Amino acid sequence: MIANWGQVESYAYWSTFTVAFLGVSVWESVRPRGTLSVPAARRWRNHGLLLVLASLCSMVVLRSTPVLAAMAVQRGPYGLTWLEHVPLFASFAVTLLLLDFVKYAVHRLLHSAGFLWRLHQVHHSDPDFEVSTGLRAHPIETVLTQGSALLLILVLRLPPAAVLAAELMSCAQSCFQHANASLPPALEGALRPWLVTPDMHRIHHSMEEVDQQRNLGETFPWWDRLLGTYSPSTATGNKQFPTGLKGANNPASMRLAFMLATPFKAPREQ
Secondary structure, three states, X not given: OHHHHXXXXXXXXXXHHHHXXXXXXXXXXXXXXXOOOOOHHHHHHHHHHHHHHHHHHHHHHHOOOHXXXXXXHHOOOOOOOHHHHOOHHHHHHXXXXXXXXXXXXXXXXXXXXXXXXXXXXHXXXXXXXXXXXXHOOOHHHHHHHHHHHHHHHHHHOXXXXXXXXXXXXXXXXXXXXXXXXXXXHHHHHHHOOOOOOHHHHHHHOEOOOOHHHOOOOOOOOHHHHHHOOOOOOOOOOOXXXXXXXXXXXXXXXXXXXXXXXXXXXXXXXX
């Protein structure tokens, strides 16, 4: 049964990723918000290699995926059982919210000083902002993020189906929020209270250090609004602004070796 869930999770995740990634890339080609400084083919190749390496490291270190962890804890005596006594819809909603909040919390922690920020610099050092930017994360950061989610799943005995739904939602949202495209103003205004949009997340990737501490949410913008990290615009107020890290926007930042070595170099101030 667990093996079957693992196959379902793998198929569903990579199918969702493929559809979301290609769908957003088509959107970017039709309505690009800006011109890329590095060709898309090179970006996709290097970021794809980093994704594969990070995924392999996560499997080797953690020995589990979110859905398999949820299945395993359901079969054992450990963890809290309160979610088993609420309606199915409520348990789904709570799971989606909790896992999204954990990602917000970990993201906020990654922007703290020290080695965690150096890890996260790999993501922010991208000289462009487009769909493959969502793949750009150091393997150690991936292990930390995934490990935090696994811990929550095991402690709270989150239901496997809801965990899978959260995983697929996060996968699609990562592609969407990094799109090099903008929604029509009316749709942007309607969605922004409920969903992190590309224009909202692009502010977080601004070169301005104060902006990098804003709009930390992945799917829902409510954590930013509740905890004081939401901003509707950049610190400068400009609608057109450079993204990336100051001093890191150069062709070398696209090399796999550069991305893997970044956390072990002298940190850039934030």
